[in-house]
Amino acid sequence: MESFVVHEGLVAPMDRANVDTDLIMPKQFLKSIRRSGFGPNLFDDLRYLDEGVPDADNSNRPINPDFPLNFPRYQGASILLTRENFGCGSSREHAPWALVDYGFRAIIAPSFADIFRSNCFKNGLLPIALDSSVVDQLFAALYENEGFSLSIDLERQVVAGSGFDRIAFEVDAFRKDCLLRGLDDIDITLQSEAAIRRFEAKHKELFPWVFDKVSI
Amino acid sequence: MGQTLYDKLWASHLVEEREDGTALIYIDRQLLHEVTSPQAFEGLRLAGRQPWRISANVAVPDHNVSTVAAERSQGLAGVQDDVSRIQLQTLDDNCADFGIPEIPLDDIRQGIVHVMGPEQGATLPGMTIVCGDSHTSTHGALGALAHGIGTSEVEHVLATGCLIQRKMQNFRITVEGDLNPGVTAKDIALAIIGRIGTAGGTGCAIEFAGSAITGLSMEGRMTLCNMAIEAGARAGLVAVDDITLNYVRGTPWAPTGEQWEKAENYWGTLRSDADAVFDREIAVPAKEIVPQVTWGTSPEMVVGVDGRVPTLDEMPSETAQSGLQRALEYMGLEPGMLITDIRPDVIFIGSCTNSRIEDIRAAAAVLKGRQIASSIKQALVVPGSGVVKAQAEAEGLHQIFIDAGMEWREPGCSMCLAMNADKLEPGQRCASTSNRNFEGRQGAGGRTHLVSPAMAAAAAVAGHFVAVEHLEEAV
Numbered sequence A: 001m002e003s004f005v006v007h008e009g010l011v012a013p014m015d016r017a018n019v020d021t022d023l024i025m026p027k028q029f030l031k032s033i034r035r036s037g038f039g040p041n042l043f044d045d046l047r048y049l050d051e052g053v054p055d056a057d058n059s060n061r062p063i064n065p066d067f068p069l070n071f072p073r074y075q076g077a078s079i080l081l082t083r084e085n086f087g088c089g090s091s092r093e094h095a096p097w098a099l100v101d102y103g104f105r106a107i108i109a110p111s112f113a114d115i116f117r118s119n120c121f122k123n124g125l126l127p128i129a130l131d132s133s134v135v136d137q138l139f140a141a142l143y144e145n146e147g148f149s150l151s152i153d154l155e156r157q158v159v160a161g162s163g164f165d166r167i168a169f170e171v172d173a174f175r176k177d178c179l180l181r182g183l184d185d186i187d188i189t190l191q192s193e194a195a196i197r198r199f200e201a202k203h204k205e206l207f208p209w210v211f212d213k214v215s216i
Numbered sequence B: 001m002g003q004t005l006y007d008k009l010w011a012s013h014l015v016e017e018r019e020d021g022t023a024l025i026y027i028d029r030q031l032l033h034e035v036t037s038p039q040a041f042e043g044l045r046l047a048g049r050q051p052w053r054i055s056a057n058v059a060v061p062d063h064n065v066s067t068v069a070a071e072r073s074q075g076l077a078g079v080q081d082d083v084s085r086i087q088l089q090t091l092d093d094n095c096a097d098f099g100i101p102e103i104p105l106d107d108i109r110q111g112i113v114h115v116m117g118p119e120q121g122a123t124l125p126g127m128t129i130v131c132g133d134s135h136t137s138t139h140g141a142l143g144a145l146a147h148g149i150g151t152s153e154v155e156h157v158l159a160t161g162c163l164i165q166r167k168m169q170n171f172r173i174t175v176e177g178d179l180n181p182g183v184t185a186k187d188i189a190l191a192i193i194g195r196i197g198t199a200g201g202t203g204c205a206i207e208f209a210g211s212a213i214t215g216l217s218m219e220g221r222m223t224l225c226n227m228a229i230e231a232g233a234r235a236g237l238v239a240v241d242d243i244t245l246n247y248v249r250g251t252p253w254a255p256t257g258e259q260w261e262k263a264e265n266y267w268g269t270l271r272s273d274a275d276a277v278f279d280r281e282i283a284v285p286a287k288e289i290v291p292q293v294t295w296g297t298s299p300e301m302v303v304g305v306d307g308r309v310p311t312l313d314e315m316p317s318e319t320a321q322s323g324l325q326r327a328l329e330y331m332g333l334e335p336g337m338l339i340t341d342i343r344p345d346v347i348f349i350g351s352c353t354n355s356r357i358e359d360i361r362a363a364a365a366v367l368k369g370r371q372i373a374s375s376i377k378q379a380l381v382v383p384g385s386g387v388v389k390a391q392a393e394a395e396g397l398h399q400i401f402i403d404a405g406m407e408w409r410e411p412g413c414s415m416c417l418a419m420n421a422d423k424l425e426p427g428q429r430c431a432s433t434s435n436r437n438f439e440g441r442q443g444a445g446g447r448t449h450l451v452s453p454a455m456a457a458a459a460a461v462a463g464h465f466v467a468v469e470h471l472e473e474a475v
C-alpha cells in the first residue's frame, strides 16, 4: 500500500449527499476479475451519456458535459470534496478500488458510511470527516477559485489551503499509523512473521497431516 | 472450567493475541473458487507476494459452470457466457501461476466447493478452514472451525497463512429426542432459524448437540452447519464421533497408517467438555419439528408444511407487518393461505445444502415410480459433485428422476444463485433445496421456497407442497 504522509492536490466536487457505492461503481463491473482498472468507470452512470459495459473501451464514449469531474478545470484532481454519508450501500470493495484507480488519495465529507470508510483505509485512501459548515466553506472556495487545491498533513492531522489555515481532523490512531507507514493488513500481519513461523513449526509437529499437499 | 469445542479449536490455532481484542489465527486450509479469488491473486501479484503455504490451498470451479452435459463435455469452451468463462479461465491461470492445486472442470472430483472439500478429505476434523463464500460453515460438521471470508481476507490468508479474527461467543443449540417422520436435517435447520431468526446467531459459533443431531449422518450434519450462516452465525459445529471418523476414514486425502492413528486419537477429543460453559444455550425438542417450507424472502419466514402463511394481525409490530406485506407481495401469496395450496412451477434439487448422495437418495425414494405434475415447467436435479453423480448413477437413481420427467444435470452451484444459465424467470415459483430465498436470488423476480429434498420431490409430484406421508392422498 502506498504510504500517506503529506499530500497536496487539486480538489474536485461531488456536490450531493448519500452517494452510494452503486453510484461510485455500478454493479455490472463487479463481474470483473480485476481489482485495478476501475478508474475509467468510476461514477459511470454520471460520467457518460451511454450505458457502461465491463471491459469495453471507454475512450470513445459520449461524455456527460454537465458532470463536474469532466470539466477541464478538475482534471488531475486527487482530493474529492463531497457531502454527508458518502459511500453508503453495499460493502463492495470495488468502490474504493475505483476511486484510487482514478487518482484520488483523499475524500473530504461531513460523514462516511462505515464499511466504506474501513475499505478506504485498507486501500490507502484517506477519508476526512469535517464539520458540515467547514465543508460548505470549502465548496464555496472551490467554486470561486479555479485550481483550488488543498494540502493534507496526516501526521499533524490538518488540512490547509489558500484562505484555510490548519483545519484539524480526527483519525483512528491505528489506521493513521498504517497509512503513514504505508502498511496494509497483510504488512501488519507479516510483522508477526517470526511468531507465525514458530507457531507453524509447533503445529506441524502436533498435526503433521495438515501439511500434506493434496494430490490432484 | 471446561472448554467448548469452539474454545479448543480457537486455542489450538491461536498465533497471537493483540491489545485491541483481535487475534491472529492460523489457517490450515483455504478453499478457493472462481468468483471471490481473482482480485486476491491480483493483489498478491501487485505486491509481489507469494502464497505463504501452497499446501494450505485447494481450488475448484463451481459457481459459474454449466450444468448441461453437452456444454460440459467441451470444457471451458462450452461456457456460453463470456464473463463467466473468463472468470473460470482466470482461476485456472492463477492456480497454474502460483502452483496451487486445482481440481479441473472435467475431473470427477469437481463439485461445489463445500461438497468437494469433505468428500475428498481436503477438510478434516480439527482444522481451521476458510473460503471466500459464506457457506463455508458447512465444514464445521466435521468438528472443524470453518467460516466464510471476503476477498481481502482471501488475499490475507494466501499471503500470511493467517486470519485476523475476534473470538466469537459460544452458542449451543440442543435438539433431543426422536425426529418425527419425514423430518430431515434441513427441517431442523429451518425450524431453528424460524425460532431464533436470521440474526439469532450473530457473533456466535453455534454448536449443534443432542441425540437428534448425533443421530444424523455426516451429510445431514453438513446440511445443518451449512445453514448456520442463515441464522447469522459465521460458524456451525458438531462434535466428532464415530460417524465423523468413519466418514473421514474413507476419504482420499485423509491421513493413513500411523498418521491416521495419531489423528484419530486427537480428533476424539474434539467435543465440548461436560463442564464447559456456553454464553448462550437453547433447546429445541425434536418432537416439535415438522417438515418446513419457507413462505417469504428470508429463511426465518418459515412454517411447517401443515401450517399457513401468517396474517397481518399475527405480527408483533408495525415493522413486522410491513415486512410481511412486502414479502407476500414479492412472493405473490395471500396472508393466511395454506402452505399446501402453494404451487411451484420449478423444482430445484441441489446446492451445497442438499446435493449429497443422501439428499439424492431421499428425493429419488419419493419419486420412484411416480411422475412430476404437468404444471411443473422445469425440474432440475443437480448433484453436488462428480463423485455424487457417479454414485447416484451406479445406484440407478438418475433413471428414477429421468423417468419421473426431471432433468439430471452436471455438478455445480446452478440455480442456487443463478450465476450460470440455470435461472428462474420473473414471477416463477420454485421449490428449492438451496439455502437462500432472498429476492432475486435464483433469478430476477424469481420466488423461492426452501425445503428438504424429499419435500421438493413431493411437491414435484403433487404440484403443490405436501408432507411426504400425505403424498398418496394428494395425487
Ligand code: SF4
Pocket: B063, B112, B113, B114, B133, B135, B351, B352, B353, B412, B413, B416, B417, B434, B435
Ligand atoms: S451452492 Fe449456492 S450457497 Fe452453495 S456455494 Fe454454491 S452458490 Fe454458494
